[in-house]
Amino acid sequence: MRIVIVGGVAAGMSAAARARRHDESAEIVVLERGEEVSFANCGLPYHVSGEIEKASSLLLHTPASLRAALNLDVRTRHEVLSLDVDARTVTAQSPRGLVTLSYDALVLAPGAAAVRPPIPGIDSPRVHTLRTVSDAVALRERVTGGDRRAVVLGAGFIGLEAAEALRAxxxxxxxxxxxxxxxxxxxxxxxxxxxxxxxGLGIRVHDAVAAARIEASADADTVHLDDGTVIDADLVVLSVGVAPDTGFARDAGLETARGAILVDERGRTSAPGVWAAGDATASPRAVTGAVAPAALAGPANRAGRLVADDIFGIADARRIPASFGTAIVRVGGLTAGLTGANRASLDAAGIAYRTLHLHPNQHAGYFPGATALHLVVHIGAEDGRLLGAQAVGAEGVDKRIDVIATAMRAGFAASDLIDLDLSYAPPYGQAKDAVNLVGMVAENVLAGRLRLWHAAELDDVRTESLVLDVRSAVEFATGHIPDSLNIPHTQLRERLDEVRDAADGRPVRVLCAAGVRSNIAHRVLANSGFDSASLSGGIQTLEHWYGARIDRILTREGAPA
Amino acid sequence: MRIVIVGGVAAGMSAAARARRHDESAEIVVLERGEEVSFANCGLPYHVSGEIEKASSLLLHTPASLRAALNLDVRTRHEVLSLDVDARTVTAQSPRGLVTLSYDALVLAPGAAAVRPPIPGIDSPRVHTLRTVSDAVALRERVTGGDRRAVVLGAGFIGLEAAEALRAxxxxxxxxxxxxxxxxxxxxxxxxxxxxxxxGLGIRVHDAVAAARIEASADADTVHLDDGTVIDADLVVLSVGVAPDTGFARDAGLETARGAILVDERGRTSAPGVWAAGDATASPRAVTGAVAPAALAGPANRAGRLVADDIFGIADARRIPASFGTAIVRVGGLTAGLTGANRASLDAAGIAYRTLHLHPNQHAGYFPGATALHLVVHIGAEDGRLLGAQAVGAEGVDKRIDVIATAMRAGFAASDLIDLDLSYAPPYGQAKDAVNLVGMVAENVLAGRLRLWHAAELDDVRTESLVLDVRSAVEFATGHIPDSLNIPHTQLRERLDEVRDAADGRPVRVLCAAGVRSNIAHRVLANSGFDSASLSGGIQTLEHWYGARIDRILTREGAPA
Known part of the structure; x- marks a missing residue:
């Protein structure tokens, strides 16, 4: 039996290793277009900065080590050009000319390449991508060789890592x-x-603007943005996204979606005997069902492994699960993580949702080093199902995202998070962990005990309601929404008449710093017959939403008069 | 309506706060025996060390602040002496004499007190416990006041924290x-x-030995162990466990188990109108069903909240979930965490299980700071259900324990861990996260693809089998099991005849450093017809099991000749 695997990094190499464990005698051939196999894709930016000192650290295996450990026939610099699914052959360009191989099973894991947008000047030699070890080595040589000014095009995950690496x-x-x-x-x-x-890292961010053209000169390129800004650059990193490398698969008649090879739950393509896995494939997303490629290392590795199980007809082989797209990135001292759907994908899928905002500490507030986790969680509007979660903070982000991703895999409703038995000691969490708190807030919202209003509604709320700020007088004095009434939550029971007078029949919209005290106040008001709601995430979320301090939100550019 | 709550810390205060959110008009009285309410139990050791500088940081609320925020009637120094469940009254000793209160609903959350074993001399004034803020303050005063030598009796969670605090x-x-x-x-x-x-912290550990007596003198006490050791102590900390404070409840006829108040899934006791929550209660454990108290802050807080829901007959009130007993402790630079059942509780419950050992890195091996997580996972022998997990390591322990605890709450089989979409970037994890790897190993074990042998079987294995060490020759030379055959896994396919000759019909038992290469070798051997098995967790687990370097295991005290 001969298994041919196209692509020797995450998905392809996982398939190859797993296949060998199933069968000592199979011939397993891996065709890799590049010069390296099994390299640490996700580690590349950290070599640019020097945080990972040696490029060799990024090479996890070589063809020789894979031959020795797993008896794999790994051929680098073999670029697959065509595929004949009827004849079951694949043809590759090798350093020594064209090679055609027959296969019993074919696994396509060619990955994705950096998108090169049609910008004039994009082919300047100063423009680099960051997808291979060679790319990382080239960039490292430039930054240690005297380059002083860099422009990074695209602030996605890789763009952020590249920008920070260059700045570092x-x-x-x-x-x-x-x-x-x-x-x-x-x-x-x-x-x-x-x-x-x-x-804070000293990176100049230009958002809502695109590069219009790049002009090359001997000294430096200039990057011209479409708002007229011109930036000198010794070096440009292109990180506007990746696109699957699937030309040969489309030519062979394989079904594709959004440029990626369509696969089923077993990794099977539309052609018999042909499987695919990794960045070049598309499959339905877990929450929305939208069919899309997900260029993520974890799902790629796991799918490659399951493809091998299916090739060998393993009885207990699992289906490849739909991906939640869990992702994480370190930015300076912060971590940003997300799993499941965001507003844009929920809106596109027509799924009704509610959004919760919390700012709990990552560990006991009385323990040194306590710092806030900023959480955004989307839940099904009626059923409370967990749809997506995002977090930014200095510590503990990865843990909460992973716990919620696990709960989502279990199909939990948000209120099920209350019951999670999470580890607690003061250096690690709180007796009511951030994740438990998400469940408690969700349960209160779904039961109607907690009614939320949102930062985006600020202008309408100011027009139609009494804004009641239940922080202390000292906090209120540091900045507040104009025309809001300040009654600390500890005085609210005694001062309900003042609220009634000021509201004068209007609804009362409560806020505090983070949404905790305003929830207490909301219960007092609701139990006393007021039309009340509490600001989701409090003033922290309000400020984050508008990107401005509370006393400047109403005078910000573009704000209503 | 009057709700009386006995105990003003975790469970009691959670019940009180939740009750107020349900009802503005209820009279809510909290009777607390001690001088403080709502204090940070779990933070006490960190004040002894000075890591939490001010004792006031440990006081989260005061009776006055609870009156202001939640209109609670909190009475400290009120020790409940008796309870009349027919008359619905509770009688407490207060500083001003006996007080009897009637109730519509009663919540018992008296907590647990430190066990004082019947050791002669235990009442010496140098013997302290660590359960209240006053205890912590007293210990802090002693350590800053010149005490030089401490003995800590009991190396459970609090004992470890106390020992480290005193050493610090x-x-x-x-x-x-x-x-x-x-x-x-x-x-x-x-x-x-x-x-x-x-x-490494400089703490002298004496295990498998008990204190026989304490002798007091003016200069110092002496602690006499039952192996004859005598230790001078300026200070003794008693941390041999806690016992529920339930005398008055038993006297009133409430059903108890192992000294704790028996409660159902709603926190109801055997008496109408009486609920209980927290350290003083017993309920079935999640994995084994064993009815036992669990003195843990997280479950106590959540149970208190749910008791309030049941008192008010909240329509969507959740049941109090069975606890997995998730717990964690920081020890020097390490973290030790656990969730679910351990061998002792599984054995006691008669549950058949298999045990997996893994030592994956907490984040990408090529990224600076990679360090091993040592994982032990028990799974159902046949169904592969997750029964319990434990981990020790320098980083990332809490995350993996929490993810597995979440998977256990979902009722996942261990192999379901493969599918978890966990956040991955080099500083946070691996493309195949430690938790995914647990799933992969479990799946292989359950399907019979991976057959394990265990450290405890070493002597039998040496007698009956060929021990095949598949590490490199260099590693082998640093220490190995006597009479084992060394063939690096990369040479195994070419040297199978040597294995056959050396085995001479006996089974082959493979080992490597951590169990990864021996799994590869096991597949080669099994696919080639050998009776083979791979050492679970490899030499690392072997050394941890015997507490000795590999070349000293066979000459250790008590080892067979």
Whole structure:
């Protein structure tokens, strides 16, 4: 039996290793277009900065080590050009000419390549991508070789890591993002935190603007943005996204979606005997069902393994699960993580949802080093199902995202998070962990005990309601919404008449710093017959949403008079 | 309506706060025996060390602040003496004499007190417990007041924290544990790591030995152990466990189990109108069904909240979930965490299980700071259900324990861990996260693809089998099992004849450093017709199990000749 695997990194190499464990005698051939196999894709930016000192650390295996350990026939510099699914052959360009191989089973794991947008000047030699070890080595050589000014096009995960790496290496860095905010999958009210952290690192962020053209000269290129800004650059990193490498598969008649090879739950393509896995494939997303590629290392590795199980007809073989797209990135001292759907994907799928905002500490507040986790959680509007969660904070983000991703895999409703028995000691969490608190808030919202209003509604709320600020007088004095009434929550029971007079029949919309005291106040008001609601996430979320201090929100650019 | 709550810390205060949110008009009275309410139980050891500088940080609320925020009537120094469940009254000793209160609903959350074993001399004034803020303040005063030598009796969670705190404050510390090893709920092969860390902190550990008596003198006490050891102590901390404070409840005829008040899934006791929650209650454990008290802050807080829901007949009130007993402790630079059942509780419950050992890195191996997580996971022998997990490591323990605890709450089989979509970037995890790897190993074991042998079987294995060490020759030379055959896994396919000759019809038992290469070798052997098995957790687990370097295991005290 001969298994041919196209692509020797995450998905392809996982399939190859697993296949060998099933069968000592199978011939397993891996064709890799590049010079390296089994390299640490996700580690590349950290070599650019020097945090990972040696490029060799990024090479997890070589063809020789894979031959020795797993008896794999790994051939680098073999680029597959065509595929004949009837004849069951695959043809590759090798350093020594064309090679045609027959196969019993074919696994396509060619990955994705950096998108090169049609910008004039994009082919300047100063423009780099960051997808291979060679790319990382080239960039490292430039930053240690005297380059001083870098422009990073695209502020997605890799763009952020590249920008930080270049800045850490001492370069001036301008980071350009066409979308409204950096890290576009992240919600607006968390992205402002990432933007602030980038600014703190000394990275100049340009969002909602695109590169129009790049002009090359001997000394430096100039990057021209479509708002007229011109930036000198010794070096440009292109990180506007990746696209599947699937030309040969489409030519062979394989079904594709959004440029990626369509696969079923077993990794099977539309052609018999042909499987696919990894960045080049598309399959339905877990929450929305939208068919899309997900260029993520974890799902790629696991899918490659399951493809091998299916090739060998393993009786207990699992289906490849739909992905939640869990992802994480370190930005300076912050971590930003997300899992499941965000507003844009929920809106596109027509799923009704409610959004919760919390700012709990990552560990006991009385223990040194306590710092806030900023959480945004989307839940089904009626059933309370967990649809997506995002978090930004200095510590503990990865843990909460992983716990919620696990709960989502279990199909939990948000209120089921109450019952999670999470580890607690003061250095690690709280007796009511951040994740438990999400469940408690969700349960209260779904039962109607907690009614929320949201930062986006601020202007309407100011027009139609009494804004009641239940912080202390000292906090109120540091900045507040104009025309809001201040009654600390501890005095509210005795001062309900003042609320009634000021409201004068209007609804009461309560706020505090983070949404905890305003929830207490809301219960007092609701139990006393008021039309009341509490600001989700409090003033912290309000400020993050508008990217401005509370006393400047109403005078910000574009705000209503 | 009057709700009386006995106990003003975790469970009691959660019940009180939740009750107020349901009803503005209810009279809510909290009777607390001690001087403080709502204090941070779990933070006490960190004040002894000075890591939490001010004792006031441990006081989360006062009667006055609870009156203001939640209109609670909190009465400290009120010790409940008796309860009349027919008359619905409770009688307490207060500073101003006896007080009898009638109630519509009664919540018993009296907590647990430190066990005082009947050791002669235990009432010496140098013997302290660590359950209240006053206890912590008294200990802090002693360590800053010149005490130099401390003995800690009991190396459970609080004992470890106390020992480390005293050591951090500069004292000489002897830590005494009657069980076979420190942190008795932890499995032996992980406890050796904790013991090593304690030794590294300069704490002298005495395990499998008990205190026989304490002799007081003016200068110092002496603690006499039952192996004849005598230790001078300026200070003794008693941390041999806690027992529920339930005398008055038993006197009133409430059903109890193991000294704790028996409650159902709503927190109801055997008496109408009487609920109970927290450390003083017993309920079935999640995995084994064993009815036992669980003195843990998280479950106590959540149960208190749900009791309030039941009192008010909230329509969507959740049941109080069975506890997995998730717990965690920081010891020096290590973290030890556990969830679910351990060997002892599984054996006691008659549940058949298999045990997996893994030592994956907490984040990408090529990223700076990679360090091993030592994992022990028990799974159902046939169904592969997750029964319990424990981990020790320098980083990332809490995350993996929490993810597995969440998976256990979902009723997942261990192999379901493969599918978890966990956050991955090099600083946070691996593309195949430690938890995914647990799933992969479990799946292989359950399907019979991976057959394990265990450290405890070493002597039998040496007698009956060929021990095949598949590490490199260099590793082998640093220490190995006598009479084992060394063939690196990369040479195994070419040298199978040597294995056949050496085995001479006996089974082959493979080992490597951590169990990864021996799994590869096992597949080669099994696919080639050998009776083969791979050492669970490899030499690392072997060394942790025996608490000795590999070349000294066979000459250790008590080892067979």
């Amino acid at each position: 290496a001492g370069l001036e860095v301008d980071l350009i993002e066409r979308a409204d905010h950096v890290l576009p999958p992240l919600e607006q009210e968390l992205a402002t935190l990432v933007r602030g952290e980038l600014a | 404050a500069g004292l000489e510390v002897d830590l005494i544990e009657r069980a076979d090893h420190v942190l008795p709920p932890l499995e032996q092969e992980l406890a050796t790591l904790v013991r090593g860390e304690l030794a």
